[in-house]
Amino acid sequence: MVRSGGGEERGYTTRAQADRIGELAGLGPGVRVLDIGTGAGWPGLYLAAKTGCEVVLSDVAHAGLVEAAHRARSRRITGHVGAMISSGSAPGARSASIDVVLHGDVLCCLEDKEAMLEETHRVLRSGGLTVYTAIHTAPGLDRAIHRRAVTVGPPFCDAVASYDVLTERAGFVDVEVHDVTAEYLAVARRKLEATERLAPQLSQWSGQAEVAERIRRRSDAVEAIEAGLLRRSMVLGRRQAVPPSTAAGCSALLSRSSPR
Numbered sequence: 001m002v003r004s005g006g007g008e009e010r011g012y013t014t015r016a017q018a019d020r021i022g023e024l025a026g027l028g029p030g031v032r033v034l035d036i037g038t039g040a041g042w043p044g045l046y047l048a049a050k051t052g053c054e055v056v057l058s059d060v061a062h063a064g065l066v067e068a069a070h071r072a073r074s075r076r077i078t079g080h081v082g083a084m085i086s087s088g089s090a091p092g093a094r095s096a097s098i099d100v101v102l103h104g105d106v107l108c109c110l111e112d113k114e115a116m117l118e119e120t121h122r123v124l125r126s127g128g129l130t131v132y133t134a135i136h137t138a139p140g141l142d143r144a145i146h147r148r149a150v151t152v153g154p155p156f157c158d159a160v161a162s163y164d165v166l167t168e169r170a171g172f173v174d175v176e177v178h179d180v181t182a183e184y185l186a187v188a189r190r191k192l193e194a195t196e197r198l199a200p201q202l203s204q205w206s207g208q209a210e211v212a213e214r215i216r217r218r219s220d221a222v223e224a225i226e227a228g229l230l231r232r233s234m235v236l237g238r239r240q241a242v243p244p245s246t247a248a249g250c251s252a253l254l255s256r257s258s259p260r
Contacts, residue, residue, distance in 0.1 A: 010042045012187045012232065013104045013133060017180065018043035019050075021131050024236060025100045027051040034058060034098045034123060036088050037106035041068030041081075044102070048072075048080040056098075057083040058091060088116040093123040101130040105232075107163075108134040108154045117170035127241035130172065133180065134163055135232045149229035152220040163235050172237030184232035185225045192218040 009015055021043065027033065029052040035044030036058045044055040045068060057068050065083045072081045086092035088106050101120045107113050120130050136157050137149040150158045159166065167175045195202070195215050202211045224230045 027053040036103040039064045103132045124239040167237040174238045176236045178234040
């Protein structure tokens with residue numbers, strides 16, 4: 001029996017957003033999901049537990065995947081979960097092997113965003129869906145304000161084009177962009193408040209200077225979001241569905257033209 005729960009909320013994806021992703025992607029038993037940059041398994045473990053989908057957790061950090069494996073065992077969902085060490089620009093999955101690709105605020109931290117989008121398109125099956133979130137600078141800012149937004153945002157939050165354009169360039173169709181900045185601001189405020197409240201305890205581990213710097217960065221980010229300089233979007237894109245007859249014809253053609 002698949003149990004509810006699994007994985008704790010991390011980053012800026014709330015449980016409500018994870019539920020929305022599950023609904024938009026039609027997750028359920030037999031649906032294979034690749035969760036890129038999953039960290040310790042959020043939201044992949046949660047979605048596997050709630051919907052019964054099959055999730056492959058992917059990240060470059062081994063420690064996070066080990067923690068995710070422990071959580072999967074404790075929630076008795078190991079039969080629905082796999083893991084692999086891989087990056088967003090080289091997911092490691094076979095071409096056309098995944099039904100849904102997820103990544104939360106990973107793309108905005110990569111310089112070559114198009115390479116990752118092209119790779120996610122490659123691993124998706126015909127008609128497969130990607131759902132991802134990204135933090136980005138607001139359009140139309142003057143140079144000085146734009147520089148401030150870039151400074152307080154994630155490392156590469158200044159995309160060369162809007163995310164709908166980047167997603168379409170990678171070959172996706174039916175692209176949708178949903179603004180989720182309000183939730184982003186709410187979580188950013190909670191993170192700041194928690195860091196300020198726990199500052200004495202955190203300082204014992206990290207030192208007062210590091211904790212003070214963390215509070216400053218989070219405070220600057222909250223101010224930038226409140227001022228409309230930083231936004232967060234949820235983007236959906238689908239790999240073009242190939243009719244079964246067309247796919248079969250292409251396979252036959254390739255088979256006849258292959259060297260023997």
